[in-house]
Amino acid sequence: MLDTEFERIGRRLFAEGLVSGNFGNMSVLGEGGYYITRTASYLDLPGQPVFVPFNGDVPAEASSEYRVHHEIYLKTGCRAVVHAHPVYSVTLSLVRDAVVPADSEGKMVCPVIPVVDGNPGSGELALNIGDACRKGRVVIARGHGTFAAGETLDEAYLLTSATEHSCRILSLLGRL
Numbered sequence: 001m002l003d004t005e006f007e008r009i010g011r012r013l014f015a016e017g018l019v020s021g022n023f024g025n026m027s028v029l030g031e032g033g034y035y036i037t038r039t040a041s042y043l044d045l046p047g048q049p050v051f052v053p054f055n056g057d058v059p060a061e062a063s064s065e066y067r068v069h070h071e072i073y074l075k076t077g078c079r080a081v082v083h084a085h086p087v088y089s090v091t092l093s094l095v096r097d098a099v100v101p102a103d104s105e106g107k108m109v110c111p112v113i114p115v116v117d118g119n120p121g122s123g124e125l126a127l128n129i130g131d132a133c134r135k136g137r138v139v140i141a142r143g144h145g146t147f148a149a150g151e152t153l154d155e156a157y158l159l160t161s162a163t164e165h166s167c168r169i170l171s172l173l174g175r176l
Helices: 002-015 064-076 087-093 104-109 121-132 154-171
Strands: 024-028 033-036 051-053 080-084 113-116 138-141 145-150
Touching: 002 080, 002 154, 024 064, 024 154, 033 064, 051 064, 064 080, 064 113, 064 121, 064 145, 080 121, 087 113, 087 138, 087 145, 087 154, 104 154, 113 121, 121 138, 121 145, 145 154
Parallel strands: 113 138
Antiparallel strands: 024 033, 024 080, 033 051, 080 145, 138 145
16 A cells, blocks of 8 residues: 555656656655655655664665654654655755745745755754754755655645745746
8 A cells, every 4th residue: 555655656756857766765654663665766666665663773675864754753743754856946955044935835835944954864964854844844955855744645745846836936036
């Protein structure tokens, strides 16, 4: 069941240009841990997700961003996480410390989107994103991509999409 849900959301992310190739990952909270996409998997055909326990060894096939997902689950009440690499969001993260949407939908859904530092897959990035997700449901890792936390994968996808839409508008307005 989870594999079809991951594939459905992965196809939407890919179709909207929020991910390309094998970049990005998703997870869903489970009993005693979470299910996450496999490392280097294509999100439109992710295959069977990997279970990562909160306590214990992390399977080698788990996405390299498992640390970030782990911190988000520990520090928020969310049940699903989507990590994408949307081009406009990444671009704005290189020149801003926060993104403040100009469009009405962006203002409603994510009025301020923090930009945090840390290398992909690192403990530093995980801590910074986990802390930022306590205040809001979407965070951009500088030069890397968005992390959206929701009750469902659908909600996390919508937050990702809304963030990128707002970043596109800001870019088109010349507000880099």
